[in-house]
Amino acid sequence: MAAAIMGLLVFAGSAQLVAFQMVAAGVPVLVILFSVLIINLRLVMYSISVAPYFRYLPLKWKALLAHMLTDQVYAFTVLHFESRPDSPNKHWYTLGAGLTLGVPWVIAGVAGFLLGASIPRSWSLDFTLALTFIGLVAPAVKDRGTLAAALTAGVVVVAAVALPMRLGLITAALAGMAAGAWAERWKTR
């Protein structure tokens, strides 16, 4: 039940994952929520980026489509809109992408909750998680700024592992963002 509701209401994999690792580690609720805020800061960027395309929609549609904005749906949507700026019914395109991802997401979440404990550890299925993130990050590193952001975040998260309450993740994410912005600025001078 909790699995289905969380998948449906939150619909953000990395935040769900980190939040539950932290619940299991006994981290205080406020620290967990602050971590979620930092992890999902990138959604603000997606929101800025798609806002012009949804300007003509009523508020209800905007809210619905906003909820669909995951990394993957954002990527599909923006690529499509950029290649066909005058295509009509952009909202249906985003809704389709969101449902295609969202329905299996909720079903898989429940399946994981019900079956997770009975899948042998030797199958190493947990490694798919690391692979998914690698699949997202590796192609995104394409200039000096993104390289600086990735290297900094990677080094800091290892160096900061001893910080209490898993604050290393937030520290690393913010350090990576700062490094990226700094490297970009340094280049343009």
Place this chain on the structure above:
Amino acid sequence: MEDTLTVWLVIAGTAVITFCLRFSFIALQERIEIPQVAQRALRYAPVAVLTAIVVPLVLNPGPGFTLAPDSLRLACAMAAFLLARASRNILFTVAGGMLLLWSLQAVFR
């Protein structure tokens, strides 16, 4: 599982925060402008956040700058990085990485 109240608080809080972040600029449109510096930093949020999540999954760091990676997983993660860059396809990356991991485990364990 930890006490139910904590779980529900985390679920509700995460849902509200996440929705507000997503809805922020779609709702406000261009009525507010965020500073250039913040915009520039936000551009690096996906790479920074996702890297900060994945690196500990692979390297398994401990206190005092120690790393305790599973060597087979580390090898697969590096191969997956190259595969991801070449294919730009997450499904290929996950499938290729898992096939490699299972093959290596069959040989070395």
